[in-house]
Amino acid sequence: MVYGDRVKIALVDSGIGLLAAATAVRELRPDADLVLSSDPDGLPWGPRTPQDVTARALAAAEAAAAHRPDALVIACNTASVCALPALRARFEPELPVIGTVPAIKPAAAAGGTVAIWATPATTGSPYQRRLIADFGAGAPVTEVPCPGLADAVQYADEGAIERAVAAAAALTPDDVRSVVLGCTHYELVADRIRAAVRPGGRPPVLLYGSAGAVAAQALRRTGERPEPDATRTGALTVLLSGRASELPQEALAYPEGRLLSGVGAAR
Missing domain, CATH: 3.40.50.1860 (Rossmann fold)
Structure with a gap:
Protein backbone atom coordinates (compact mmCIF):
# COMPACT_ATOMS: atom_id res chain seq x y z
CA MET A 1 0.00 0.00 0.00
CA VAL A 101 -9.88 -5.03 24.54
CA PRO A 102 -12.03 -4.21 27.60
CA ALA A 103 -10.11 -2.02 30.05
CA ILE A 104 -10.09 -4.59 32.85
CA LYS A 105 -6.48 -4.02 33.87
CA PRO A 106 -6.72 -0.31 34.76
CA ALA A 107 -10.10 -0.82 36.40
CA ALA A 108 -8.71 -3.55 38.65
CA ALA A 109 -5.64 -1.47 39.42
CA ALA A 110 -7.87 1.30 40.76
CA GLY A 111 -8.96 -1.02 43.58
CA GLY A 112 -12.36 -2.07 44.83
CA THR A 113 -15.16 -4.00 43.19
CA VAL A 114 -15.31 -4.03 39.40
CA ALA A 115 -18.31 -4.61 37.14
CA ILE A 116 -17.94 -5.46 33.45
CA TRP A 117 -20.89 -4.44 31.35
CA ALA A 118 -20.93 -6.43 28.12
CA THR A 119 -23.25 -8.03 25.60
CA PRO A 120 -24.89 -11.30 26.66
CA ALA A 121 -22.71 -13.20 24.18
CA THR A 122 -19.51 -11.82 25.73
CA THR A 123 -20.61 -12.05 29.36
CA GLY A 124 -19.32 -15.27 30.87
CA SER A 125 -17.46 -16.19 27.69
CA PRO A 126 -14.09 -17.95 27.88
CA TYR A 127 -12.55 -14.84 26.32
CA GLN A 128 -13.81 -12.49 29.03
CA ARG A 129 -13.07 -14.95 31.83
CA ARG A 130 -9.51 -15.24 30.52
CA LEU A 131 -9.11 -11.46 30.56
CA ILE A 132 -10.37 -11.34 34.12
CA ALA A 133 -7.94 -14.06 35.17
CA ASP A 134 -5.01 -12.43 33.37
CA PHE A 135 -5.63 -8.78 34.22
CA GLY A 136 -8.11 -8.69 37.10
CA ALA A 137 -5.34 -8.68 39.73
CA GLY A 138 -7.58 -10.57 42.14
CA ALA A 139 -10.16 -7.79 42.29
CA PRO A 140 -13.80 -8.78 42.91
CA VAL A 141 -15.36 -8.75 39.44
CA THR A 142 -19.03 -9.02 38.53
CA GLU A 143 -19.97 -9.72 34.91
CA VAL A 144 -23.12 -7.82 33.97
CA PRO A 145 -25.01 -8.80 30.80
CA CYS A 146 -26.68 -5.89 29.01
CA PRO A 147 -29.28 -7.38 26.64
CA GLY A 148 -30.54 -4.88 24.10
CA LEU A 149 -28.26 -2.02 25.10
CA ALA A 150 -26.01 -2.04 22.04
CA ASP A 151 -29.01 -2.18 19.69
CA ALA A 152 -30.73 0.62 21.60
CA VAL A 153 -27.64 2.81 21.28
CA GLN A 154 -27.24 1.91 17.60
CA TYR A 155 -30.74 3.13 16.80
CA ALA A 156 -30.69 6.02 19.31
CA ASP A 157 -33.83 4.61 20.93
CA GLU A 158 -34.01 6.68 24.11
CA GLY A 159 -36.65 4.57 25.80
CA ALA A 160 -34.83 1.32 25.07
CA ILE A 161 -31.54 2.83 26.26
CA GLU A 162 -33.13 3.89 29.53
CA ARG A 163 -34.65 0.45 30.13
CA ALA A 164 -31.48 -1.48 29.23
CA VAL A 165 -29.26 0.73 31.36
CA ALA A 166 -31.65 0.45 34.32
CA ALA A 167 -31.78 -3.35 34.01
CA ALA A 168 -27.98 -3.62 33.94
CA ALA A 169 -27.63 -1.18 36.83
CA ALA A 170 -29.94 -3.38 38.89
CA LEU A 171 -27.50 -6.27 38.40
CA THR A 172 -24.50 -4.18 39.38
CA PRO A 173 -23.32 -4.47 43.01
CA ASP A 174 -24.05 -1.44 45.20
CA ASP A 175 -20.42 -1.21 46.31
CA VAL A 176 -18.94 -1.25 42.81
CA ARG A 177 -16.11 1.23 42.33
CA SER A 178 -15.39 0.79 38.63
CA VAL A 179 -17.46 -0.17 35.59
CA VAL A 180 -15.69 -1.51 32.51
CA LEU A 181 -17.57 -0.77 29.29
CA GLY A 182 -17.11 -4.00 27.38
CA CYS A 183 -18.85 -2.87 24.18
CA THR A 184 -17.84 0.18 22.19
CA HIS A 185 -21.47 1.27 21.79
CA TYR A 186 -21.75 1.72 25.56
CA GLU A 187 -19.21 4.53 25.58
CA LEU A 188 -21.74 6.70 23.75
CA VAL A 189 -24.05 6.58 26.80
CA ALA A 190 -21.38 6.66 29.49
CA ASP A 191 -22.98 9.53 31.41
CA ARG A 192 -26.29 7.69 31.61
CA ILE A 193 -24.56 4.55 32.83
CA ARG A 194 -22.70 6.49 35.52
CA ALA A 195 -25.89 8.16 36.71
CA ALA A 196 -27.82 4.86 36.81
CA VAL A 197 -25.16 3.00 38.79
CA ARG A 198 -24.77 5.80 41.35
CA PRO A 199 -28.20 7.37 41.93
CA GLY A 200 -29.07 9.58 44.87
CA GLY A 201 -25.93 11.69 45.02
CA ARG A 202 -23.52 8.93 46.01
CA PRO A 203 -19.91 9.25 44.82
CA PRO A 204 -19.74 8.44 41.08
CA VAL A 205 -18.21 5.24 39.82
CA LEU A 206 -15.15 5.25 37.58
CA LEU A 207 -15.95 4.24 34.00
CA TYR A 208 -13.33 2.53 31.87
CA GLY A 209 -13.78 2.53 28.12
CA SER A 210 -11.28 1.61 25.43
Missing part, protein backbone atom coordinates in the same frame (compact mmCIF):
# COMPACT_ATOMS: atom_id res chain seq x y z
CA VAL A 2 1.13 3.58 -0.68
CA TYR A 3 0.49 6.12 2.03
CA GLY A 4 0.17 9.88 1.73
CA ASP A 5 1.83 12.59 3.78
CA ARG A 6 -1.11 13.11 6.14
CA VAL A 7 -1.94 10.56 8.78
CA LYS A 8 -5.11 8.61 8.02
CA ILE A 9 -6.77 6.24 10.50
CA ALA A 10 -9.50 3.78 9.49
CA LEU A 11 -11.97 2.34 11.99
CA VAL A 12 -14.19 -0.71 11.55
CA ASP A 13 -17.29 -1.71 13.51
CA SER A 14 -20.68 -3.21 12.86
CA GLY A 15 -22.32 0.15 13.54
CA ILE A 16 -21.85 3.48 15.31
CA GLY A 17 -19.85 2.05 18.19
CA LEU A 18 -16.77 3.27 16.32
CA LEU A 19 -17.75 6.89 17.03
CA ALA A 20 -16.08 6.90 20.46
CA ALA A 21 -12.68 5.77 19.18
CA ALA A 22 -12.95 8.01 16.10
CA THR A 23 -13.62 11.00 18.35
CA ALA A 24 -10.65 10.06 20.53
CA VAL A 25 -8.42 10.01 17.44
CA ARG A 26 -9.85 13.36 16.34
CA GLU A 27 -9.10 14.86 19.76
CA LEU A 28 -5.50 13.65 19.66
CA ARG A 29 -4.96 14.62 16.03
CA PRO A 30 -7.53 17.10 14.67
CA ASP A 31 -5.61 17.05 11.39
CA ALA A 32 -5.92 13.27 10.89
CA ASP A 33 -8.12 11.93 8.11
CA LEU A 34 -10.65 9.37 9.30
CA VAL A 35 -12.27 6.48 7.43
CA LEU A 36 -15.30 5.03 9.23
CA SER A 37 -16.34 1.65 7.81
CA SER A 38 -19.40 0.04 9.35
CA ASP A 39 -21.78 -2.73 8.30
CA PRO A 40 -25.43 -1.68 8.63
CA ASP A 41 -26.41 -4.48 6.23
CA GLY A 42 -25.06 -7.10 8.64
CA LEU A 43 -25.49 -5.70 12.13
CA PRO A 44 -25.61 -6.73 14.89
CA TRP A 45 -22.48 -8.87 14.78
CA GLY A 46 -22.85 -10.18 18.32
CA PRO A 47 -25.35 -13.00 17.58
CA ARG A 48 -23.44 -14.17 14.48
CA THR A 49 -21.06 -17.12 14.41
CA PRO A 50 -17.33 -16.35 14.67
CA GLN A 51 -16.99 -17.30 11.01
CA ASP A 52 -19.70 -14.82 9.99
CA VAL A 53 -18.22 -12.06 12.13
CA THR A 54 -14.80 -12.68 10.58
CA ALA A 55 -16.18 -12.54 7.05
CA ARG A 56 -18.10 -9.32 7.65
CA ALA A 57 -15.22 -7.67 9.50
CA LEU A 58 -12.86 -8.57 6.68
CA ALA A 59 -15.27 -7.07 4.13
CA ALA A 60 -15.57 -3.83 6.12
CA ALA A 61 -11.80 -3.73 6.56
CA GLU A 62 -11.18 -4.28 2.85
CA ALA A 63 -13.47 -1.36 2.05
CA ALA A 64 -11.55 0.82 4.50
CA ALA A 65 -8.14 -0.38 3.28
CA ALA A 66 -9.00 0.74 -0.25
CA HIS A 67 -8.69 4.30 1.07
CA ARG A 68 -5.06 3.62 2.00
CA PRO A 69 -5.05 4.34 5.75
CA ASP A 70 -1.94 4.30 7.89
CA ALA A 71 -3.59 2.15 10.57
CA LEU A 72 -6.75 0.07 10.90
CA VAL A 73 -8.63 0.12 14.22
CA ILE A 74 -11.09 -2.69 14.92
CA ALA A 75 -13.37 -0.59 17.09
CA CYS A 76 -15.55 -3.52 18.09
CA ASN A 77 -15.11 -5.97 20.93
CA THR A 78 -16.89 -8.80 19.12
CA ALA A 79 -14.80 -8.42 15.97
CA SER A 80 -11.62 -8.18 18.03
CA VAL A 81 -12.45 -11.48 19.71
CA CYS A 82 -13.46 -13.33 16.54
CA ALA A 83 -11.58 -11.77 13.67
CA LEU A 84 -8.37 -10.13 14.86
CA PRO A 85 -6.05 -13.01 13.86
CA ALA A 86 -7.57 -13.15 10.37
CA LEU A 87 -7.41 -9.37 9.99
CA ARG A 88 -3.77 -9.24 11.02
CA ALA A 89 -2.91 -12.11 8.71
CA ARG A 90 -4.56 -10.25 5.85
CA PHE A 91 -3.17 -6.74 6.37
CA GLU A 92 -0.04 -6.77 8.50
CA PRO A 93 2.76 -5.81 8.39
CA GLU A 94 1.92 -3.29 5.66
CA LEU A 95 -1.13 -2.00 7.53
CA PRO A 96 -1.06 -2.08 11.37
CA VAL A 97 -4.24 -3.53 12.88
CA ILE A 98 -5.29 -2.43 16.37
CA GLY A 99 -7.89 -4.41 18.29
CA THR A 100 -10.19 -3.36 21.13
CA ALA A 211 -11.51 4.55 23.03
CA GLY A 212 -8.66 6.64 24.43
CA ALA A 213 -6.21 3.75 24.65
CA VAL A 214 -7.10 2.52 21.16
CA ALA A 215 -6.63 5.98 19.66
CA ALA A 216 -3.25 6.40 21.35
CA GLN A 217 -2.13 2.97 20.15
CA ALA A 218 -3.20 3.75 16.60
CA LEU A 219 -0.97 6.83 16.58
CA ARG A 220 1.93 4.90 18.10
CA ARG A 221 1.65 2.22 15.42
CA THR A 222 1.84 4.89 12.72
CA GLY A 223 4.83 6.61 14.33
CA GLU A 224 2.78 9.76 14.93
CA ARG A 225 2.53 11.84 18.09
CA PRO A 226 -0.55 13.45 19.59
CA GLU A 227 -0.97 17.06 18.48
CA PRO A 228 -4.29 18.11 20.02
CA ASP A 229 -3.71 21.76 19.09
CA ALA A 230 -3.28 21.01 15.38
CA THR A 231 -5.64 22.74 12.98
CA ARG A 232 -8.87 20.84 12.44
CA THR A 233 -8.27 19.95 8.83
CA GLY A 234 -8.89 16.20 8.97
CA ALA A 235 -11.29 14.82 6.37
CA LEU A 236 -14.01 12.28 7.06
CA THR A 237 -14.89 9.31 4.86
CA VAL A 238 -17.96 7.22 5.75
CA LEU A 239 -18.53 3.75 4.31
CA LEU A 240 -21.76 1.88 5.03
CA SER A 241 -21.34 -1.78 4.04
CA GLY A 242 -18.75 -0.59 1.53
CA ARG A 243 -20.87 2.21 0.08
CA ALA A 244 -19.66 5.80 0.25
CA SER A 245 -22.15 7.69 2.38
CA GLU A 246 -22.58 10.11 5.27
CA LEU A 247 -22.88 9.41 8.97
CA PRO A 248 -26.24 7.76 9.66
CA GLN A 249 -28.85 9.98 11.25
CA GLU A 250 -28.66 8.00 14.50
CA ALA A 251 -25.02 8.99 14.91
CA LEU A 252 -26.06 12.63 15.18
CA ALA A 253 -27.97 11.85 18.37
CA TYR A 254 -24.61 11.69 20.17
CA PRO A 255 -22.03 14.44 20.76
CA GLU A 256 -19.38 12.25 19.13
CA GLY A 257 -21.36 11.96 15.92
CA ARG A 258 -22.10 15.69 15.81
CA LEU A 259 -18.44 16.54 16.39
CA LEU A 260 -17.28 14.25 13.60
CA SER A 261 -19.93 15.40 11.16
CA GLY A 262 -18.85 18.99 11.60
CA VAL A 263 -15.18 18.38 10.76
CA GLY A 264 -14.05 17.75 7.20
CA ALA A 265 -16.20 16.48 4.37
CA ALA A 266 -16.99 12.96 3.25
CA ARG A 267 -14.93 12.00 0.23
Whole structure:
Protein backbone atom coordinates (compact mmCIF):
# COMPACT_ATOMS: atom_id res chain seq x y z
CA MET A 1 0.00 0.00 0.00
CA VAL A 2 1.13 3.58 -0.68
CA TYR A 3 0.49 6.12 2.03
CA GLY A 4 0.17 9.88 1.73
CA ASP A 5 1.83 12.59 3.78
CA ARG A 6 -1.11 13.11 6.14
CA VAL A 7 -1.94 10.56 8.78
CA LYS A 8 -5.11 8.61 8.02
CA ILE A 9 -6.77 6.24 10.50
CA ALA A 10 -9.50 3.78 9.49
CA LEU A 11 -11.97 2.34 11.99
CA VAL A 12 -14.19 -0.71 11.55
CA ASP A 13 -17.29 -1.71 13.51
CA SER A 14 -20.68 -3.21 12.86
CA GLY A 15 -22.32 0.15 13.54
CA ILE A 16 -21.85 3.48 15.31
CA GLY A 17 -19.85 2.05 18.19
CA LEU A 18 -16.77 3.27 16.32
CA LEU A 19 -17.75 6.89 17.03
CA ALA A 20 -16.08 6.90 20.46
CA ALA A 21 -12.68 5.77 19.18
CA ALA A 22 -12.95 8.01 16.10
CA THR A 23 -13.62 11.00 18.35
CA ALA A 24 -10.65 10.06 20.53
CA VAL A 25 -8.42 10.01 17.44
CA ARG A 26 -9.85 13.36 16.34
CA GLU A 27 -9.10 14.86 19.76
CA LEU A 28 -5.50 13.65 19.66
CA ARG A 29 -4.96 14.62 16.03
CA PRO A 30 -7.53 17.10 14.67
CA ASP A 31 -5.61 17.05 11.39
CA ALA A 32 -5.92 13.27 10.89
CA ASP A 33 -8.12 11.93 8.11
CA LEU A 34 -10.65 9.37 9.30
CA VAL A 35 -12.27 6.48 7.43
CA LEU A 36 -15.30 5.03 9.23
CA SER A 37 -16.34 1.65 7.81
CA SER A 38 -19.40 0.04 9.35
CA ASP A 39 -21.78 -2.73 8.30
CA PRO A 40 -25.43 -1.68 8.63
CA ASP A 41 -26.41 -4.48 6.23
CA GLY A 42 -25.06 -7.10 8.64
CA LEU A 43 -25.49 -5.70 12.13
CA PRO A 44 -25.61 -6.73 14.89
CA TRP A 45 -22.48 -8.87 14.78
CA GLY A 46 -22.85 -10.18 18.32
CA PRO A 47 -25.35 -13.00 17.58
CA ARG A 48 -23.44 -14.17 14.48
CA THR A 49 -21.06 -17.12 14.41
CA PRO A 50 -17.33 -16.35 14.67
CA GLN A 51 -16.99 -17.30 11.01
CA ASP A 52 -19.70 -14.82 9.99
CA VAL A 53 -18.22 -12.06 12.13
CA THR A 54 -14.80 -12.68 10.58
CA ALA A 55 -16.18 -12.54 7.05
CA ARG A 56 -18.10 -9.32 7.65
CA ALA A 57 -15.22 -7.67 9.50
CA LEU A 58 -12.86 -8.57 6.68
CA ALA A 59 -15.27 -7.07 4.13
CA ALA A 60 -15.57 -3.83 6.12
CA ALA A 61 -11.80 -3.73 6.56
CA GLU A 62 -11.18 -4.28 2.85
CA ALA A 63 -13.47 -1.36 2.05
CA ALA A 64 -11.55 0.82 4.50
CA ALA A 65 -8.14 -0.38 3.28
CA ALA A 66 -9.00 0.74 -0.25
CA HIS A 67 -8.69 4.30 1.07
CA ARG A 68 -5.06 3.62 2.00
CA PRO A 69 -5.05 4.34 5.75
CA ASP A 70 -1.94 4.30 7.89
CA ALA A 71 -3.59 2.15 10.57
CA LEU A 72 -6.75 0.07 10.90
CA VAL A 73 -8.63 0.12 14.22
CA ILE A 74 -11.09 -2.69 14.92
CA ALA A 75 -13.37 -0.59 17.09
CA CYS A 76 -15.55 -3.52 18.09
CA ASN A 77 -15.11 -5.97 20.93
CA THR A 78 -16.89 -8.80 19.12
CA ALA A 79 -14.80 -8.42 15.97
CA SER A 80 -11.62 -8.18 18.03
CA VAL A 81 -12.45 -11.48 19.71
CA CYS A 82 -13.46 -13.33 16.54
CA ALA A 83 -11.58 -11.77 13.67
CA LEU A 84 -8.37 -10.13 14.86
CA PRO A 85 -6.05 -13.01 13.86
CA ALA A 86 -7.57 -13.15 10.37
CA LEU A 87 -7.41 -9.37 9.99
CA ARG A 88 -3.77 -9.24 11.02
CA ALA A 89 -2.91 -12.11 8.71
CA ARG A 90 -4.56 -10.25 5.85
CA PHE A 91 -3.17 -6.74 6.37
CA GLU A 92 -0.04 -6.77 8.50
CA PRO A 93 2.76 -5.81 8.39
CA GLU A 94 1.92 -3.29 5.66
CA LEU A 95 -1.13 -2.00 7.53
CA PRO A 96 -1.06 -2.08 11.37
CA VAL A 97 -4.24 -3.53 12.88
CA ILE A 98 -5.29 -2.43 16.37
CA GLY A 99 -7.89 -4.41 18.29
CA THR A 100 -10.19 -3.36 21.13
CA VAL A 101 -9.88 -5.03 24.54
CA PRO A 102 -12.03 -4.21 27.60
CA ALA A 103 -10.11 -2.02 30.05
CA ILE A 104 -10.09 -4.59 32.85
CA LYS A 105 -6.48 -4.02 33.87
CA PRO A 106 -6.72 -0.31 34.76
CA ALA A 107 -10.10 -0.82 36.40
CA ALA A 108 -8.71 -3.55 38.65
CA ALA A 109 -5.64 -1.47 39.42
CA ALA A 110 -7.87 1.30 40.76
CA GLY A 111 -8.96 -1.02 43.58
CA GLY A 112 -12.36 -2.07 44.83
CA THR A 113 -15.16 -4.00 43.19
CA VAL A 114 -15.31 -4.03 39.40
CA ALA A 115 -18.31 -4.61 37.14
CA ILE A 116 -17.94 -5.46 33.45
CA TRP A 117 -20.89 -4.44 31.35
CA ALA A 118 -20.93 -6.43 28.12
CA THR A 119 -23.25 -8.03 25.60
CA PRO A 120 -24.89 -11.30 26.66
CA ALA A 121 -22.71 -13.20 24.18
CA THR A 122 -19.51 -11.82 25.73
CA THR A 123 -20.61 -12.05 29.36
CA GLY A 124 -19.32 -15.27 30.87
CA SER A 125 -17.46 -16.19 27.69
CA PRO A 126 -14.09 -17.95 27.88
CA TYR A 127 -12.55 -14.84 26.32
CA GLN A 128 -13.81 -12.49 29.03
CA ARG A 129 -13.07 -14.95 31.83
CA ARG A 130 -9.51 -15.24 30.52
CA LEU A 131 -9.11 -11.46 30.56
CA ILE A 132 -10.37 -11.34 34.12
CA ALA A 133 -7.94 -14.06 35.17
CA ASP A 134 -5.01 -12.43 33.37
CA PHE A 135 -5.63 -8.78 34.22
CA GLY A 136 -8.11 -8.69 37.10
CA ALA A 137 -5.34 -8.68 39.73
CA GLY A 138 -7.58 -10.57 42.14
CA ALA A 139 -10.16 -7.79 42.29
CA PRO A 140 -13.80 -8.78 42.91
CA VAL A 141 -15.36 -8.75 39.44
CA THR A 142 -19.03 -9.02 38.53
CA GLU A 143 -19.97 -9.72 34.91
CA VAL A 144 -23.12 -7.82 33.97
CA PRO A 145 -25.01 -8.80 30.80
CA CYS A 146 -26.68 -5.89 29.01
CA PRO A 147 -29.28 -7.38 26.64
CA GLY A 148 -30.54 -4.88 24.10
CA LEU A 149 -28.26 -2.02 25.10
CA ALA A 150 -26.01 -2.04 22.04
CA ASP A 151 -29.01 -2.18 19.69
CA ALA A 152 -30.73 0.62 21.60
CA VAL A 153 -27.64 2.81 21.28
CA GLN A 154 -27.24 1.91 17.60
CA TYR A 155 -30.74 3.13 16.80
CA ALA A 156 -30.69 6.02 19.31
CA ASP A 157 -33.83 4.61 20.93
CA GLU A 158 -34.01 6.68 24.11
CA GLY A 159 -36.65 4.57 25.80
CA ALA A 160 -34.83 1.32 25.07
CA ILE A 161 -31.54 2.83 26.26
CA GLU A 162 -33.13 3.89 29.53
CA ARG A 163 -34.65 0.45 30.13
CA ALA A 164 -31.48 -1.48 29.23
CA VAL A 165 -29.26 0.73 31.36
CA ALA A 166 -31.65 0.45 34.32
CA ALA A 167 -31.78 -3.35 34.01
CA ALA A 168 -27.98 -3.62 33.94
CA ALA A 169 -27.63 -1.18 36.83
CA ALA A 170 -29.94 -3.38 38.89
CA LEU A 171 -27.50 -6.27 38.40
CA THR A 172 -24.50 -4.18 39.38
CA PRO A 173 -23.32 -4.47 43.01
CA ASP A 174 -24.05 -1.44 45.20
CA ASP A 175 -20.42 -1.21 46.31
CA VAL A 176 -18.94 -1.25 42.81
CA ARG A 177 -16.11 1.23 42.33
CA SER A 178 -15.39 0.79 38.63
CA VAL A 179 -17.46 -0.17 35.59
CA VAL A 180 -15.69 -1.51 32.51
CA LEU A 181 -17.57 -0.77 29.29
CA GLY A 182 -17.11 -4.00 27.38
CA CYS A 183 -18.85 -2.87 24.18
CA THR A 184 -17.84 0.18 22.19
CA HIS A 185 -21.47 1.27 21.79
CA TYR A 186 -21.75 1.72 25.56
CA GLU A 187 -19.21 4.53 25.58
CA LEU A 188 -21.74 6.70 23.75
CA VAL A 189 -24.05 6.58 26.80
CA ALA A 190 -21.38 6.66 29.49
CA ASP A 191 -22.98 9.53 31.41
CA ARG A 192 -26.29 7.69 31.61
CA ILE A 193 -24.56 4.55 32.83
CA ARG A 194 -22.70 6.49 35.52
CA ALA A 195 -25.89 8.16 36.71
CA ALA A 196 -27.82 4.86 36.81
CA VAL A 197 -25.16 3.00 38.79
CA ARG A 198 -24.77 5.80 41.35
CA PRO A 199 -28.20 7.37 41.93
CA GLY A 200 -29.07 9.58 44.87
CA GLY A 201 -25.93 11.69 45.02
CA ARG A 202 -23.52 8.93 46.01
CA PRO A 203 -19.91 9.25 44.82
CA PRO A 204 -19.74 8.44 41.08
CA VAL A 205 -18.21 5.24 39.82
CA LEU A 206 -15.15 5.25 37.58
CA LEU A 207 -15.95 4.24 34.00
CA TYR A 208 -13.33 2.53 31.87
CA GLY A 209 -13.78 2.53 28.12
CA SER A 210 -11.28 1.61 25.43
CA ALA A 211 -11.51 4.55 23.03
CA GLY A 212 -8.66 6.64 24.43
CA ALA A 213 -6.21 3.75 24.65
CA VAL A 214 -7.10 2.52 21.16
CA ALA A 215 -6.63 5.98 19.66
CA ALA A 216 -3.25 6.40 21.35
CA GLN A 217 -2.13 2.97 20.15
CA ALA A 218 -3.20 3.75 16.60
CA LEU A 219 -0.97 6.83 16.58
CA ARG A 220 1.93 4.90 18.10
CA ARG A 221 1.65 2.22 15.42
CA THR A 222 1.84 4.89 12.72
CA GLY A 223 4.83 6.61 14.33
CA GLU A 224 2.78 9.76 14.93
CA ARG A 225 2.53 11.84 18.09
CA PRO A 226 -0.55 13.45 19.59
CA GLU A 227 -0.97 17.06 18.48
CA PRO A 228 -4.29 18.11 20.02
CA ASP A 229 -3.71 21.76 19.09
CA ALA A 230 -3.28 21.01 15.38
CA THR A 231 -5.64 22.74 12.98
CA ARG A 232 -8.87 20.84 12.44
CA THR A 233 -8.27 19.95 8.83
CA GLY A 234 -8.89 16.20 8.97
CA ALA A 235 -11.29 14.82 6.37
CA LEU A 236 -14.01 12.28 7.06
CA THR A 237 -14.89 9.31 4.86
CA VAL A 238 -17.96 7.22 5.75
CA LEU A 239 -18.53 3.75 4.31
CA LEU A 240 -21.76 1.88 5.03
CA SER A 241 -21.34 -1.78 4.04
CA GLY A 242 -18.75 -0.59 1.53
CA ARG A 243 -20.87 2.21 0.08
CA ALA A 244 -19.66 5.80 0.25
CA SER A 245 -22.15 7.69 2.38
CA GLU A 246 -22.58 10.11 5.27
CA LEU A 247 -22.88 9.41 8.97
CA PRO A 248 -26.24 7.76 9.66
CA GLN A 249 -28.85 9.98 11.25
CA GLU A 250 -28.66 8.00 14.50
CA ALA A 251 -25.02 8.99 14.91
CA LEU A 252 -26.06 12.63 15.18
CA ALA A 253 -27.97 11.85 18.37
CA TYR A 254 -24.61 11.69 20.17
CA PRO A 255 -22.03 14.44 20.76
CA GLU A 256 -19.38 12.25 19.13
CA GLY A 257 -21.36 11.96 15.92
CA ARG A 258 -22.10 15.69 15.81
CA LEU A 259 -18.44 16.54 16.39
CA LEU A 260 -17.28 14.25 13.60
CA SER A 261 -19.93 15.40 11.16
CA GLY A 262 -18.85 18.99 11.60
CA VAL A 263 -15.18 18.38 10.76
CA GLY A 264 -14.05 17.75 7.20
CA ALA A 265 -16.20 16.48 4.37
CA ALA A 266 -16.99 12.96 3.25
CA ARG A 267 -14.93 12.00 0.23
